[in-house]
Amino acid sequence: MGGWWHEVWLTVAREFSDLDDVKAITQVVIRLGLALLLGGALGFEREMARRDAGLRTHMLVATGSALFVLVPLQAGFSQDNMSRVLQGLVSGIGFLGAGAIIKLSAEREVRGLTTAASLWLAAGVGVAAGLGREATAILSTVIALVILGGVRMFKPLVPPHTHDKPEQDEPSKRVE
Template sequence: MNGWMHEVWVVAQREFSDLNDVASITQLVIRLCVALVLGSVLGFERELAGRDAGLRTHMLVSTGSALFVLVPLQAGFAQDDMSRVLQGLVSGIGFLGAGAIIKLSAEREVRGLTTAASLWFAAGVGVAAGLGREATAILSTAIALLILGGLRALKRSVGPHDT
């Protein structure tokens, strides 16, 4: 290999060296996959409920949130810097959630608040998974499913019935 090709090869190796051992790769795969699976569970519930933000949206929010905390962790960010990353992430998810909320002026009704909240929650689950708190992410998702599905079923069972 001549001089410039060798230099290109060295630079390319350095650029892709963020995952340089099996432990790093395994950790990254586990954390991203946990975020992906838990986001898909939340999104599937929203799709079953017939909501616009469903499976793909929740998967992207959860996995993207995990990525936003994984990269700074890999880069060795200090806790103060990670706090700023989380602040930006929460603001961005708030903007996304606002897009899920619709005000129907003719009926004077606001819709999409629960979907916006579930997107916000999916981001939190992704952050937990990305920070290596997989058990917390799983337990939180179970609680969210109880809130979303369980309370909807309870509401139907005790709600007004036609006679």
């Protein structure tokens, strides 16, 4: 017996063979799980700062970035091909970060730069985790959290930014 059901079963089994042993499964779970947790830590800080891109966004960016490098590693991509994957990933994250930046014309200010930078960093943390550089991913996250949370404590000491430029319509007061 066997027939076509047997062929279907064998095809399905081959399709799911990328995680064929406990070592491979553990490696993927650790790398993606760490990216998820570290992205979550960055996103939690952004949530506490009441920013638009928060917990879920940072978790998705970090986990997605880890996945984008983990799969090519599993597939045996060359260093050149992995370089192209990373170039595409960095470009895509730049586009996502640009969406987090808002220019408020009336107030003449730009907002969202720190959130865009934290998304960029979350992608880097995800890449490190996906490549199996767990300690680097953790250290980078700790440094980022110190920057995001710790430096905020010193912000009240910095005088407010003022625009000292003359208005465009104002005639020049230059003496000749």
